[in-house]
Amino acid sequence: MSSTEQGTSSAAPAEPTTAPESAAAPEVPESFYYVHGKDKVVHKVSAGALQHSALIHGMISNLGYTEEQAKANPFPFENIDGDILQMVVDWCNQHKGKPTPPEDTNLPKQKEKLFDLVLAVNYLEIKELLTYCCKQVAMMVKGKSPEEIREIWMIPTDAEDEAAEKEAKKRAGKEAAGETAAAAGDAK
Amino acid sequence: MPIRILFLPGKDLQYALNCMDIGDFIAFSLCSKRTRNLAKSSNRKIDSIIADVYQNFTCIEIRPSKVQRFQSDPNALFIYLHFSNPWIQLDRKNGIEVWRKQEFTQSDWIAHILSIFKGSVIEKLGISDVCPVSYLDNVQKIIPKCNKLEISEKCSAELTKRRF
Numbered sequence: 246m247s248s249t250e251q252g253t254s255s256a257a258p259a260e261p262t263t264a265p266e267s268a269a270a271p272e273v274p275e276s277f278y279y280v281h282g283k284d285k286v287v288h289k290v291s292a293g294a295l296q297h298s299a300l301i302h303g304m305i306s307n308l309g310y311t312e313e314q315a316k317a318n319p320f321p322f323e324n325i326d327g328d329i330l331q332m333v334v335d336w337c338n339q340h341k342g343k344p345t346p347p348e349d350t351n352l353p354k355q356k357e358k359l360f361d362l363v364l365a366v367n368y369l370e371i372k373e374l375l376t377y378c379c380k381q382v383a384m385m386v387k388g389k390s391p392e393e394i395r396e397i398w399m400i401p402t403d404a405e406d407e408a409a410e411k412e413a414k415k416r417a418g419k420e421a422a423g424e425t426a427a428a429a430g431d432a433k
Numbered sequence: 434m435p436i437r438i439l440f441l442p443g444k445d446l447q448y449a450l451n452c453m454d455i456g457d458f459i460a461f462s463l464c465s466k467r468t469r470n471l472a473k474s475s476n477r478k479i480d481s482i483i484a485d486v487y488q489n490f491t492c493i494e495i496r497p498s499k500v501q502r503f504q505s506d507p508n509a510l511f512i513y514l515h516f517s518n519p520w521i522q523l524d525r526k527n528g529i530e531v532w533r534k535q536e537f538t539q540s541d542w543i544a545h546i547l548s549i550f551k552g553s554v555i556e557k558l559g560i561s562d563v564c565p566v567s568y569l570d571n572v573q574k575i576i577p578k579c580n581k582l583e584i585s586e587k588c589s590a591e592l593t594k595r596r597f
Binding site: 360363364367375376378379380382383384386387388389390391394395398399400401402403406 | 437445453463466468525
């Protein structure tokens, strides 16, 4: 993992986003780590906030980085959009060292963002945030009829599922035939 | 903008299903064969299902599990099956809704509901005094099994003697 690969790009701000200071400053200086998403914007996050993510927590435990090393090597999450990672970082900062409330009203209301957030949070293994997100997903269809649910959640009909299955079988058959032909060619 | 729920990781989808109240969960299960199977595999628990037969309809009461931690609505859901109609009516606190499903008979509705709540049976079947004897065959057909049969004391002798 080189710093040139992981460092901030021209899209990145001069200084990384800083985590809000907690009211009671800890006696021992807190260590910070750096993460970036698809947009390469680097976010500075405290180790305390990152503890929410089992994935990052595991990475930190295994690496034993000094702050300088961590700054030079931000954790890259190329599969997560920048604005989604920003939401995740904000949530981790807001809930740093606090018991998680039963409801979280700060989650995105836009459905497509929520879907991306679920995928990101699932990847980063942030259990509490995942719980809120899944609850929010369920609330999207509260009181809706089966037809409305099918539309909101883009659920294919049985006929569409069958057609997709046939198509997949056909493709698999063609691929298998191609592999057999290639193997026969190699044998010759 | 809609989202593709079936593209969510399986565990997350199951969690989202567990957060739904009973009415939404049944609605989801009716979307397609795939959603029905997902609903079945979610092992959703309920407390009990009670059926009461009246003059020309059966009322199915589905009581949510007391230990279901995530669902948003802890109240029972009431579903009405009219003897002469293949559709169902539901009361979900925002007026009576009518749900239809192609080729679904009353028996299919009951079988579907029992199948998505794993291991569930009709806990109690109540026959009220206004239930006509002529409807009992129909009742027996749509609810072939129950744990407890309760016949109103005001029911006719003919109905009471009838073997279930």
